[in-house]
Amino acid sequence: MKPRLHIGDKNYSSWSMRPWLTLKHAGIEFEEVRHELPEMGNGPAAFGAVSPSGLVPALELSGGVVIAESLAICEWAAELSPELWPAGGPGAETRAMARYASARMHTGFSALRRDCPMNIKRRTDALRMTEQGLKDAAEVDALWSVCLERSGGPYLFGDFTIADAMYAPVVTRFVTYAIPRSQAAEGYIQTILADAHMAEWIAGANQETRTLPRTDNA
Ligand SMILES: N[C@@H](CCC(=O)N[C@@H](CS)C(=O)NCC(=O)O)C(=O)O
Known part of the structure; x- marks a missing residue:
């Protein structure tokens, strides 16, 4: 399976932009799933169905592994693309x-x-x-x-x-x-x-x- 990156609205989700840009620069193929950030900002309750932290970004990898921190997703990309x-x-x-x-x-x-x-x-x-x-x-x-x-x-x-x-x-x-x-x-x-x-x-x-x-x- 291709890695699946859950992100928020592109206009508003600053944490989502970071790993998205990193994966693009590394040329790593991924499926993008966009979610709407909640009206009020529910914090960690918002995206519990796809993210153990309840926040986006979250990257689904094979074997049921989900990485739900922007910098950790970038570090994963750097394992594949050290540059x-x-x-x-x-x-x-x-x-x-x-x-x-x-x-x-x-x-x-x-x-x-x-x-x-x-x-x-x-x-x-x-x-x-x-x-x-x-x-x-x-x-x-x-x-x-x-x-x-x-x-x-x-x-x-x-x-x-x-x-x-x-x-x-x-x-x-x-x-x-x-x-x-x-x-x-x-x-x-x-x-x-x-x-x-x-x-x-x-x-x-x-x-x-x-x-x-x-x-x-x-
Ligand atoms: N430390 C996390 C922060 C993630 C975060 O705060 N994400 C925001 C969207 S940019 C979120 O999911 N907010 C839920 C909400 O707005 O209720 C990371 O670096 O990935």
Whole structure:
């Protein structure tokens, strides 16, 4: 059986975008099953029928194995396509940095995520952001800038890696909420938006007609 990736609405489900982009970049074939995120955000109760965590994304593999964490799905893809992490130098600093950037995104920046839920189709402004949300955005910008300076770009570590997949939804938040950013961050935003797989996801989001008032009107 082909791996089956359960995802949420492309306009709203930031965690789903990350492994979807990763599998596409790795050229791993998979079946995509799209689910509607609940109106109110039921948290872990939402997708219990397909996901042991009750959340999407969830990847069904053979033997009844279901991986229901975005970063773990990306790591599974990297087992098959090791180039999803950057090549290591003598001290393995670059791979460590890519893992740090990815883990920081997976566990952190909660104020930015709370202030600015992913909503690819929406355009509004950064006035709504809390001080902590703006601090998170500034830390993301600084992290991107360091990585781009070290690698020379155009992706964070030169070629596309899991770290880029982890930050791709944040790129859309910078655009949706007109978050202030450095020149280096702006260049990176344009790189991600021009990525062919990202463009395919965005086209999918643009075709969705459903609305989710908890983020559309917030
Ligand atoms: N830590 C999980 C987070 C997954 C998550 O929060 N998924 C959201 C959709 S983006 C969800 O399923 N929410 C259920 C809801 O909105 O009720 C991961 O990295 O995959």
